[in-house]
Amino acid sequence: MSAIPIPVHQVDQPAEWTQPYKGRVGMYCLIAAESAIFAIFVVAYVFYLGKSMYGPTPGQVLEVPIFNTICLLSSSITIWLAEHALEHNRIKRFGAFWAVTIVLGSIFMIGTGMEWNKLIYHDGLTITTNVFGTTYYSLVGLHASHVIVGLLMLLAVLVFTLMGHMKEEHAERVKTLALYWHFVDAIWVVVFTVVYVIGR
Amino acid sequence: MADSALPAPGTIGGAIDVTPHHKAPGTFLETLHSWVVTVDHKKLGIMYVLYALVFLLVGGVEALCIRIQLGRPENHFLSPEVYNRFFTMHGTTMVFLMGMPMLVGFMNYLVPLMIGARDMAFPRLNAFSFWMTAFGGLMLYYSFIGGSGLYAAGNAPDVGWFAYAPLTARAFSPGHSTDYWTVSLLVSGVGTIGAAVNVIATVFCMRCKGMTMMRLPLFAWLSVVTSALILMAIPPLTAAQVMLMIDRYLGGHFFDTLAGGSALMWMHFFWIFGHPEVYILVMPAFAVANEVIPVFSRKPIFGYPAMVAASVGIAFVSLGVWAHHMFTVGMTSVGNAFFALSTMIVGIPTGIKIFNWLATMWGGKIRFATPMLYMTAFLFQFLMAGLTGIMLSVAPWNWQLHNSYFVVAHFHYVLVGAILFALMGGICYWYPKVTGRMLDEKLGKWGFWLLVIGFHMTFDFMHIPGLLGMPRQIYTYEAGRGWDTWNLIVSIGAFVQAAAVLLFAYNLLVSYFRGEVAGNDPWDAWTLEWATSSPPPEYNFVADPVVTSRRPLWDMKHPEDPDWKYE
Ligand SMILES: [Cu+2]
Numbered sequence: 001m002s003a004i005p006i007p008v009h010q011v012d013q014p015a016e017w018t019q020p021y022k023g024r025v026g027m028y029c030l031i032a033a034e035s036a037i038f039a040i041f042v043v044a045y046v047f048y049l050g051k052s053m054y055g056p057t058p059g060q061v062l063e064v065p066i067f068n069t070i071c072l073l074s075s076s077i078t079i080w081l082a083e084h085a086l087e088h089n090r091i092k093r094f095g096a097f098w099a100v101t102i103v104l105g106s107i108f109m110i111g112t113g114m115e116w117n118k119l120i121y122h123d124g125l126t127i128t129t130n131v132f133g134t135t136y137y138s139l140v141g142l143h144a145s146h147v148i149v150g151l152l153m154l155l156a157v158l159v160f161t162l163m164g165h166m167k168e169e170h171a172e173r174v175k176t177l178a179l180y181w182h183f184v185d186a187i188w189v190v191v192f193t194v195v196y197v198i199g200r
Numbered sequence: 201m202a203d204s205a206l207p208a209p210g211t212i213g214g215a216i217d218v219t220p221h222h223k224a225p226g227t228f229l230e231t232l233h234s235w236v237v238t239v240d241h242k243k244l245g246i247m248y249v250l251y252a253l254v255f256l257l258v259g260g261v262e263a264l265c266i267r268i269q270l271g272r273p274e275n276h277f278l279s280p281e282v283y284n285r286f287f288t289m290h291g292t293t294m295v296f297l298m299g300m301p302m303l304v305g306f307m308n309y310l311v312p313l314m315i316g317a318r319d320m321a322f323p324r325l326n327a328f329s330f331w332m333t334a335f336g337g338l339m340l341y342y343s344f345i346g347g348s349g350l351y352a353a354g355n356a357p358d359v360g361w362f363a364y365a366p367l368t369a370r371a372f373s374p375g376h377s378t379d380y381w382t383v384s385l386l387v388s389g390v391g392t393i394g395a396a397v398n399v400i401a402t403v404f405c406m407r408c409k410g411m412t413m414m415r416l417p418l419f420a421w422l423s424v425v426t427s428a429l430i431l432m433a434i435p436p437l438t439a440a441q442v443m444l445m446i447d448r449y450l451g452g453h454f455f456d457t458l459a460g461g462s463a464l465m466w467m468h469f470f471w472i473f474g475h476p477e478v479y480i481l482v483m484p485a486f487a488v489a490n491e492v493i494p495v496f497s498r499k500p501i502f503g504y505p506a507m508v509a510a511s512v513g514i515a516f517v518s519l520g521v522w523a524h525h526m527f528t529v530g531m532t533s534v535g536n537a538f539f540a541l542s543t544m545i546v547g548i549p550t551g552i553k554i555f556n557w558l559a560t561m562w563g564g565k566i567r568f569a570t571p572m573l574y575m576t577a578f579l580f581q582f583l584m585a586g587l588t589g590i591m592l593s594v595a596p597w598n599w600q601l602h603n604s605y606f607v608v609a610h611f612h613y614v615l616v617g618a619i620l621f622a623l624m625g626g627i628c629y630w631y632p633k634v635t636g637r638m639l640d641e642k643l644g645k646w647g648f649w650l651l652v653i654g655f656h657m658t659f660d661f662m663h664i665p666g667l668l669g670m671p672r673q674i675y676t677y678e679a680g681r682g683w684d685t686w687n688l689i690v691s692i693g694a695f696v697q698a699a700a701v702l703l704f705a706y707n708l709l710v711s712y713f714r715g716e717v718a719g720n721d722p723w724d725a726w727t728l729e730w731a732t733s734s735p736p737p738e739y740n741f742v743a744d745p746v747v748t749s750r751r752p753l754w755d756m757k758h759p760e761d762p763d764w765k766y767e
Contacts (some may be wrong), residue, residue, distance in 0.1 A: 022321040024406035029431055036435035043441065043447060044454065051460040109254040128451035131460040138446055 023176040049158040052130035061123040068111035075104035160163040239323035259293035272690035273679040284358035291361030297337040298590025303484035313729035316408025321401035329394035338390025343380035357381035364461040365455035396427035410747040422487035433476035440469035451462040471522035477517040485622030496572035497564030503556040510549035527598040536595040543593035570644035581617030592666025606666025636734040637715030643707040651700035657693025726751035
């Protein structure tokens with residue numbers, strides 16, 4: 001291996017050289033990819049509306065989950081308050097709002113579970129019943145699985161907080177995770193509109 | 201652009217590693233361990249490319265078997281069942297296990313070096329992506345052993361690489377073969393998405409000082425565009441695979457027409473992925489051409505901003521053309537017209553690129569070393585492939601030739617004539633950097649000319665039986681339809697190509713041990729990867745480089761006439 005002996009010039013210090021935080025860019029990329037997956041499932045749901053050969057139809061069995069939706073959407077506010085608290089190094093406040101976020105997310109999951117329980121055991125709608133069942137459970141289930149993944153990650157952060165490992169310098173990372181949570185909430189707005197408003 | 205804030209030229213000299221590192225080679229187990237657990241982008245890049253080359257040989261053997269089968273009318277070299285498996289596996293292998301890993305390998309190895317970074321943005325994600333991709337490929341091939349699941353159900357996938365419904369339904373594809381296809385593409389798709397996230401984050405967040413987006417080497421720019429396309433195109437495939445799994449495992453009805461599902465939706469979802477996939481594969485070929493052609497023409501690239509804009513333009517347009525694969529399913533005339541026109545529009549930015557490359561070569565002092573030979577062939581063959589593409593975008597012409605060998609010839613012209621040629625040229629170009637040795641030029645030229653001859657024998661003549669009405673994916677044909685001679689020539693050409701690929705592989709192997717020592721910068725090139733030693737140390741650069749123009753190495757070598765004076 002031959003190395004060219006080149007004199008090292010005196011480097012002027014560049015005044016400004018800032019680039020975006022890589023975690024944030026990575027998360028935006030992931031969100032773009034996830035949005036594409038959701039787009040396909042949403043298109044499928046809309047396309048297959050009314051294509052079922054036999055019942056039950058969405059109008060017969062779906063109830064608008066208003067309480068659930070309020071819980072999930074307000075969790076976006078609480079997580080934002082938590083981010084804000086961490087940036088100002090108010091760890092206790094951060095932990096409190098973070099925990100509230102988890103509770104709200106969990107309520108949403110319990111609500112979805114109860115809804116599915118009713119649909120399956122009361123209305124007899126499963127994924128095999130008809131095209132509506134297939135598309136409904138896959139779209140709402142895809143979203144719910146994202147909520148579960150989000151909750152697990154939020155829980156991990158909560159554990160770190162309770163163990164006293166959370167510091168102001170982690171704000172950037174926490175905000176990246178919160179970005180994912182905001183995305184999951186935003187997707188719910190789309191799913192809610194398509195499934196419960198347009199599709200019913 | 202905040203150019204005034206950037207430092208004086210000539211400051212990348214400090215980036216060169218001048219400390220000789222003589223490390224005793226470890227034992228075999230140590231070496232193996234270091235490769236398996238590595239998070240180094242260079243090692244992962246090499247593994248991607250080697251993995252792709254192995255599957256190039258595997259997919260090539262399948263292609264040869266197909267060509268033996270079709271070489272003569274009424275041949276029975278393969279059984280019909282095996283024939284179906286072979287063309288399915290050939291297509292799937294070449295796209296997902298050869299093309300994608302190869303380009304991801306190129307991006308992995310080169311992007312951090314070109315932007316003066318020490319690694320990718322997320323090294324562990326990088327390793328995860330590679331092993332997911334590798335796992336996907338191995339799982340797909342495991343189907344040959346474990347895929348039947350049901351007595352006499354058949355082992356490997358045999359539904360064609362686009363796996364149209366309802367052939368993939370449980371009733372028509374019993375056993376597990378289709379499940380292997382679905383799950384392995386899902387798994388390797390996750391790997392590909394991970395790699396794309398990584399490349400974008402690397403380019404946006406890890407550039408060395410002074411490397412503004414308009415000074416980025418075009419290879420890195422096109423890697424970003426490719427990755428963005430991956431993020432848009434692979435997820436629809438993933439979604440479609442999930443739906444297929446729901447249908448097959450959980451009894452869903454997405455593609456089950458009897459229950460109100462739609463086989464047509466599979467076609468839409470598949471081609472929403474499938475068409476951009478072509479551009480995902482060809483964009484890295486453009487990227488290689490953007491680096492190699494200027495260096496061997498001794499001129500900076502012509503029209504850098506136009507090149508960037510054209511790439512972004514192609515990416516956008518390519519998301520809206522998918523139904524040109526579906527002209528024969530009976531769309532409305534508005535639909536036909538839209539997809540015919542949008543497909544033709546792709547020709548505009550592509551044409552810009554071709555003119556830019558020609559203008560770069562025009563008046564240049566061209567050196568026809570092996571990499572440049574590959575690039576020249578790439579240019580002409582890509583042009584030809586584009587022209588038959590425009591022919592096929594005309595809906596009535598397409599109705600006539602849909603699913604014929606004309607289509608097969610067209611897309612192999614793109615995939616082999618453009619992409620494979622460019623990537624092989626790229627391997628010749630960067631081989632000295634990766635191994636520290638030069639490839640044997642004589643063997644390289646022999647391999648190149650053999651490949652050119654074989655390629656044109658196969659794929660030029662493949663258009664003709666297509667025009668004469670020979671459909672794709674047929675098992676055999678009767679004599680006297682006018683297809684016999686053409687098919688024989690095509691099959692012979694396939695073997696010439698196989699010889700060329702083997703010669704290429706042999707060259708890679710032999711030169712690793714006996715090649716001339718390359719030195720840091722054997723081609724007198726301009727981008728940062730040539731500033732460090734060959735092979736680069738694990739940390740790439742001793743000090744973070746600082747660049748002041750698009751051709752930092754030119755500035756360093758020519759302090760009397762640096763590029764930054766003209767920017
Ligand atoms: Cu296409």
